[in-house]
Amino acid sequence: MKGDAVSGGSSSISPMVSFVLGAAAATVCVLFFMSASPGRSLVDIAAWSHNNGTATQHHHLRSVADAAHNATAVAVAAPAPAPVQQASPYGDLEEVLARAATADRTVIMTQINAAWTKPGSLLDLFFESFRTGEGGVARLLDHLVIVTMDPAAYAGCQLVHPHCYFLRTTGVDYRGEKFFMSKDYLEMMWGRNKFQQTILQLGYNFLFTDVDVMWFRDPFKHISMGADIAISSDVFMGDPYSLGNFPNGGFLFVRSCNKTIEFYRHWQAGRYRFFGKHEQDVFNLIKHDMTDRLGVAIQFLDTTYISGFCQLSRDLNKICTLHANCCVGLGAKLHDLRNVLDVWRNYTAAPVPDKRAGKFQWKVPGICIH
Incomplete structure (x- = not known):
């Protein structure tokens, strides 16, 4: 129990x-x-x-x-979202520049409106000068950016050239001819100047050429490696670094650097400081001050090689480019430049001894050329 x-x-x-x-x-x-x-x-x-x-x-x-x-x-922090790609304020400009630029980020630029793109107008003569030029100058067209000022010019450019850019502007109808020193002409010139500053700020060197410049040989060989700015001359005094030379902004090379970007800022400011003057006159007025303050090296190009109607080179064996400067009116430019190309075609077709003998001369006087 x-x-x-x-x-x-x-x-x-x-x-x-x-x-x-x-x-x-x-x-x-x-x-x-x-x-x-x-x-x-x-x-x-x-x-x-x-x-x-x-x-x-x-x-x-x-x-x-x-x-x-x-x-x-x-x-645990979530991974940051991928940055949103912002559209460029310049549209496809950077893409066009990248396609056209040389290895050292240099582009050639010209600017046109609808009046200059019509068949038989300045753009046709411009292209013909490259095609009939010597020393392989035609290859430089691969690096040419054509800046168009209106939709018709842009459409016309796309038919004949791979590197076209439409610079959209407001306030001015750029389709027709702009007469020298008119309000629209000044707007166009200063707008061009501002656009050139943009190219420098994007890190590209440029050689700007008016479309009424005929290209016969490669002009780059006459641009000094020491020049920050190389500009053509209406009147060349003999010393390429003398500020006494008279500039012409229709043929202008600029290297992209801090000095030249600052130069352009002062140049733009001169539009209001010297109200009513076009950009070429303002360049002439500020060139002494800017070289002293900024140390910008300016080369004035010899008119023997980089020539124009203002001071005409008569040696066809040396000339690289010829500008219809000191000439007002589209009709006058077309007349004289057609004659220039006629002479040039005869020159390039001639035997070498005839070329060297200097038997070929421009047809003078023309409407502007003399």
């Missing part, structure tokens, strides 16, 4: 002790696992609860686990 009592007591106590000891051991294991892996602990607790606890406990622990997961997600 006594033995049965003792035996029965032992049987009733043992399961309780086993349960308490088991629960304690499990709790210790769980707490140890939590301290070892804090990032995973609450999730693992929930899994354990599903197998060992009540439905209420499971729901409570899952809520805690979700909250911890969300907190962890917030704590």
